[in-house]
Amino acid sequence: MTVxxxxxxxxxxxxAEMERDPNVVVLGEDIVGGNGTAGGPEAIGGxxxxxxxxxxxxxxxxxxxxxxxxxxIVGAAAGLALAGKRPVAxxxxxxxxxxxxxxxxxxxxxxxxxxxxxxxxPAVVRMIYGAGMNAAAQHSQSVYALLTAMPGLKVxxxxxxxxxxxxxxxxxxxxxxxxxxxHKALFTMKGEVPDGDxxxxxxxxxxxxxxxxxxxxxxxxxxxxxxxxxxNLAAEGIGCDVIDLRTTxxxxxxxxxxxxxxxxxxxxxxxxxxRCSLAADIAALAANKAFTALKAPPQMVTGPHSxxxxxxxxxKAWVPSPAGIEDAVRRTLAFR
Amino acid sequence: xxxxxxALLHAYRRMATIRAFEERLHExxxxxxxxxxxxxxxxxxxxxxxxxxxLADDDYIVSTHRGHGHCIAKGCDVKGxxxxxxxxxxxxxxxKAGSMHIADISIGMLGANGxxxxxxxxxxxxxxxxxxxxxxxxxxxxxxxxxxxxxxxFEAMNMAVVTKAPCIFVFENNHYSEHTGVEYAVGTARDxxxxxxxxxxxxxxxxxxxxxxxxxxxxxxxxxxRGGGGPAAIELDTERFYGHFEGDPQRYRGxxxxxxxxxxxxxxxxxxxxxxxxxxxxxxxxxxxxxEVAQLIEEATTxxxxxxxPDPSEVADDVxxxx
Numbered sequence: 001m002t003v004x005x006x007x008x009x010x011x012x013x014x015x016a017e018m019e020r021d022p023n024v025v026v027l028g029e030d031i032v033g034g035n036g037t038a039g040g041p042e043a044i045g046g047x048x049x050x051x052x053x054x055x056x057x058x059x060x061x062x063x064x065x066x067x068x069x070x071x072x073i074v075g076a077a078a079g080l081a082l083a084g085k086r087p088v089a090x091x092x093x094x095x096x097x098x099x100x101x102x103x104x105x106x107x108x109x110x111x112x113x114x115x116x117x118x119x120x121x122p123a124v125v126r127m128i129y130g131a132g133m134n135a136a137a138q139h140s141q142s143v144y145a146l147l148t149a150m151p152g153l154k155v156x157x158x159x160x161x162x163x164x165x166x167x168x169x170x171x172x173x174x175x176x177x178x179x180x181x182x183h184k185a186l187f188t189m190k191g192e193v194p195d196g197d198x199x200x201x202x203x204x205x206x207x208x209x210x211x212x213x214x215x216x217x218x219x220x221x222x223x224x225x226x227x228x229x230x231x232n233l234a235a236e237g238i239g240c241d242v243i244d245l246r247t248t249x250x251x252x253x254x255x256x257x258x259x260x261x262x263x264x265x266x267x268x269x270x271x272x273x274x275r276c277s278l279a280a281d282i283a284a285l286a287a288n289k290a291f292t293a294l295k296a297p298p299q300m301v302t303g304p305h306s307x308x309x310x311x312x313x314x315x316k317a318w319v320p321s322p323a324g325i326e327d328a329v330r331r332t333l334a335f336r
Numbered sequence: 337x338x339x340x341x342x343a344l345l346h347a348y349r350r351m352a353t354i355r356a357f358e359e360r361l362h363e364x365x366x367x368x369x370x371x372x373x374x375x376x377x378x379x380x381x382x383x384x385x386x387x388x389x390x391l392a393d394d395d396y397i398v399s400t401h402r403g404h405g406h407c408i409a410k411g412c413d414v415k416g417x418x419x420x421x422x423x424x425x426x427x428x429x430x431x432k433a434g435s436m437h438i439a440d441i442s443i444g445m446l447g448a449n450g451x452x453x454x455x456x457x458x459x460x461x462x463x464x465x466x467x468x469x470x471x472x473x474x475x476x477x478x479x480x481x482x483x484x485x486x487x488x489x490f491e492a493m494n495m496a497v498v499t500k501a502p503c504i505f506v507f508e509n510n511h512y513s514e515h516t517g518v519e520y521a522v523g524t525a526r527d528x529x530x531x532x533x534x535x536x537x538x539x540x541x542x543x544x545x546x547x548x549x550x551x552x553x554x555x556x557x558x559x560x561x562r563g564g565g566g567p568a569a570i571e572l573d574t575e576r577f578y579g580h581f582e583g584d585p586q587r588y589r590g591x592x593x594x595x596x597x598x599x600x601x602x603x604x605x606x607x608x609x610x611x612x613x614x615x616x617x618x619x620x621x622x623x624x625x626x627x628e629v630a631q632l633i634e635e636a637t638t639x640x641x642x643x644x645x646p647d648p649s650e651v652a653d654d655v656x657x658x659x
Binding site: 033043068304 | 424425432450451454483487512517525587593651
């Protein structure tokens with residue numbers, strides 16, 4: 001085990017996978033930074049620091065610094081994958097899928113199916129998502145529900161350094177297109193990361209707290225918020241299971257249902273607006289497949305049905321809070 | 337081209353206001369009071385002002401993430417902008433926008449934008465509306481050397497040509513697409529205008545760090561567009577004095593580069609030198625404007641700092657007109 005941040009876990013994994021497999025290439029805007037300037041390549045080393053050192057080691061043909069052209073970045077990743085490579089593209093902000101959506105939605109997601117199962121598209125699109133930096137409406141969104149709804153894509157969001165390594169390794173080595181969400185407010189989170197080869201199969205949730213009274217299902221940054229709420233509630237004698245989904249496509253339905261069968265009460269915490277959300281999807285799952293076990297209506301803790309505002313006070317009001325999660329747990333327990 | 341004394345003073349005031357606004361933000365951001373991402377326009381003032389001094393309130397502009405200069409040049413309320421950047425309820429966009437999404441539709445400022453390249457198609461739409469209205473209005477798409485690589489920008493240029501929309505593509509080439517040099521990121525680094533030319537537009541090229549050069553080229557360009565010539569483009573060679581965003585370590589700059597561009601490509605200095613050499617204005621008049629601008633920015637800042645924050649209950653207001 002080595003203690004490192006999520007940022008370093010991602011960087012470490014990219015280095016390791018590029019060393020292991022010459023077909024792995026990375027591409028994206030400013031992933032090198034400084035090309036064509038007096039400072040020279042790697043003057044920046046990637047805006048988020050996740051791609052630092054790759055260019056010096058693997059060179060410009062495998063570490064492809066691109067112009068600001070998100071549609072072409074994702075489209076080129078699709079083409080690289082069809083041509084036998086394992087591209088890891090970076091979208092500097094997940095919001096930029098708005099620019100590149102066709103290449104994800106109509107192209108990458110559908111190749112294998114449309115082509116009768118005769119091809120693979122082993123592309124990974126790393127995208128930096130989430131609120132918490134007052135980056136306003138076009139740089140703060142958690143768009144994983146949109147991509148989870150697309151058949152053909154796998155959707156992953158690590159909530160710990162160990163998971164960042166295990167899930168990114170799995171994403172790169174797998175043969176399907178993977179949308180890999182990195183929360184911008186979690187990059188500095190530190191934790192123990194297994195040394196050597198470490199893969200986490202998709203579709204296996206992680207139970208981070210065991211309580212038994214209420215099931216909390218969540219992902220990404222909301223895992224730590226939910227854990228905080230669960231710890232506060234535990235002091236009051238209320239026990240919560242906290243389930244970190246890790247991947248929303250495929251999704252570990254069994255882990256959710258097993259917990260709900262035991263608790264009969266479910267709270268879903270989702271950093272996104274409520275409509276057609278991950279929270280709504282899981283509430284429907286509980287209603288459909290654990291109906292007789294439920295003792296209270298599923299509670300969704302989400303942002304409001306609005307874009308994400310700029311001002312600190314407004315963004316704070318938008319993002320689910322540990323206190324809001326505690327309230328939802330109490331509501332579900334109060335239901336008779 | 338001879339500008340009136342009033343026109344010269346107006347242009348200088350606008351440029352000086354942008355400079356003072358941005359220099360103050362650069363200092364205030366260090367205090368931690370201003371949240372989010374801020375991209376300063378310092379160094380490019382002559383581009384925004386050299387373009388917008390030709391425009392009326394009912395002409396349109398579409399801006400970029402580096403939008404403060406375009407806003408001020410188009411006439412946005414400076415105090416309202418400062419409050420917005422501070423995230424205040426009385427900000428020009430009620431604290432919802434911050435630096436990156438400031439807009440004032442009432443004066444034809446259709447928005448700064450967080451998505452590189454998103455503005456140009458919108459400018460074409462506004463130009464189509466102007467054409468429909470038949471009042472000789474025009475629409476300006478401000479883009480940088482970064483946005484010139486987006487497909488949206490290419491599509492917008494072709495669509496403007498085929499629809500003969502009175503759209504003007506203003507490419508401000510400040511030589512850096514975020515942290516990457518234009519020589520690396522743009523295949524036609526030394527001549528972005530040639531791209532517009534290839535789409536069938538008449539193009540101009542000017543020194544975007546010089547007010548007079550930009551203003552005069554735009555006068556010629558606008559006579560062509562307003563005369564029914566169809567869309568046109570101009571490339572303005574300019575410099576940004578700060579990083580891509582505030583906090584950018586700018587390790588991509590060469591030794592002495594920032595000092596050199598401040599020395600050699602400062603539009604306020606070149607404006608003062610020219611009006612003085614040609615006897616067009618007394619420098620005392622410009623000093624007086626500087627003092628007034630300093631006072632305005634001081635008031636804007638202190639008022640923004642003291643202004644009330646939005647109430648959390650406002651978070652989901654204004655998503656729709658009705659719902």
